[in-house]
Amino acid sequence: MSGTTPSTADEIAALFRGAIRSGRLGDGERLPTVRQTAKDFDVAQATAAKAYKALEHEGLVVTRTAAGTRVAPGASRAPQAVIERARALAEAGEDAGVSLEDVVAILRAVWAADQPGPESH
Amino acid sequence: MSGTTPSTADEIAALFRGAIRSGRLGDGERLPTVRQTAKDFDVAQATAAKAYKALEHEGLVVTRTAAGTRVAPGASRAPQAVIERARALAEAGEDAGVSLEDVVAILRAVWAADQPGPESH
DNA sequence: AAGATTGTGCTAGCTTTCCAGTACAAGTCG
DNA sequence: CGACTTGTACTGGAAAGCTAGCACAATCTT
Numbered sequence: 001m002s003g004t005t006p007s008t009a010d011e012i013a014a015l016f017r018g019a020i021r022s023g024r025l026g027d028g029e030r031l032p033t034v035r036q037t038a039k040d041f042d043v044a045q046a047t048a049a050k051a052y053k054a055l056e057h058e059g060l061v062v063t064r065t066a067a068g069t070r071v072a073p074g075a076s077r078a079p080q081a082v083i084e085r086a087r088a089l090a091e092a093g094e095d096a097g098v099s100l101e102d103v104v105a106i107l108r109a110v111w112a113a114d115q116p117g118p119e120s121h
Numbered sequence: 122m123s124g125t126t127p128s129t130a131d132e133i134a135a136l137f138r139g140a141i142r143s144g145r146l147g148d149g150e151r152l153p154t155v156r157q158t159a160k161d162f163d164v165a166q167a168t169a170a171k172a173y174k175a176l177e178h179e180g181l182v183v184t185r186t187a188a189g190t191r192v193a194p195g196a197s198r199a200p201q202a203v204i205e206r207a208r209a210l211a212e213a214g215e216d217a218g219v220s221l222e223d224v225v226a227i228l229r230a231v232w233a234a235d236q237p238g239p240e241s242h
Numbered sequence: 243a244a245g246a247t248t249g250t251g252c253t254a255g256c257t258t259t260c261c262a263g264t265a266c267a268a269g270t271c272g
Numbered sequence: 273c274g275a276c277t278t279g280t281a282c283t284g285g286a287a288a289g290c291t292a293g294c295a296c297a298a299t300c301t302t
Contacts, residue, residue, distance in 0.1 A: 018230030044291045066248050066299030079217040089206040090232040096200040100232050109139030111211045111221050165261045187269035187278050
């Protein structure tokens with residue numbers, strides 16, 4: 001019931017981005033092939049390719065034409081403090097039975113609250 | 122550089138959802154009118170209306186035709202533990218200079234990691 | 243060196259969503 | 273009661289993204 005099966009290039013990119021930044025995919029580790037990812041998420045190859053392209057553009061992965069796509073050396077993990085607090089939040093959320101989407105919405109709201117509010121009415 | 126200005130019905134709904142679940146919008150508090158929200162985010166009225174509709178469908182808001190849309194009584198705040206940890210994560214993320222989108226991606230990855238993998242082929 | 247693997251590029255068509263403007267119904271407030 | 277406010281509904285058109293299939297180039301593997 002995670003509910004959210006990625007179905008757009010952005011969502012797929014976000015998925016791998018998370019895997020990389022959270023350390024679940026380590027330096028130099030290989031991502032599935034474009035074709036495989038397309039199958040996995042039941043999308044067109046062009047969509048999976050677009051996702052990979054975005055990741056490369058961000059410097060998160062390195063892609064060589066026939067060698068596959070691998071996590072770029074160095075620029076992988078986010079600071080441990082962030083990861084740990086993310087874990088804490090995830091655990092709290094699941095314990096409380098709050099859906100992932102809700103937790104994300106809360107995080108966004110809290111994030112915006114810290115900064116000088118752009119919204120004014 | 123908050124970057125993400127909501128421009129779709131889903132995103133707008135998510136924004137208010139976060140505001141409500143995080144307690145930034147309390148019980149009975151009134152949301153902007155559909156027309157106002159449409160202006161605020163520079164979208165069509167139908168789009169703002171669709172967002173409100175979704176929120177009502179989730180039971181987060183109550184809407185009476187000429188009295189406006191208000192936060193539904195009771196079903197508002199998420200558990201305090203979740204909110205606090207969300208705050209902690211937000212602070213850690215901003216301190217570390219990690220973007221909101223990245224933090225969200227990490228959260229999603231960590232969340233999925235706890236549960237049995239939905240991947241199946 | 244030869245064949246298989248893998249990322250890229252392209253076209254055409256489709257589906258979904260949003261836009262814009264307007265009209266209507268239901269409730270509030272003076 | 274009467275005027276205003278506010279959410280809802282509708283039409284037609286436009287834009288963005290995905291699908292599907294194929295061809296190509298670069299690299300790996302044997």
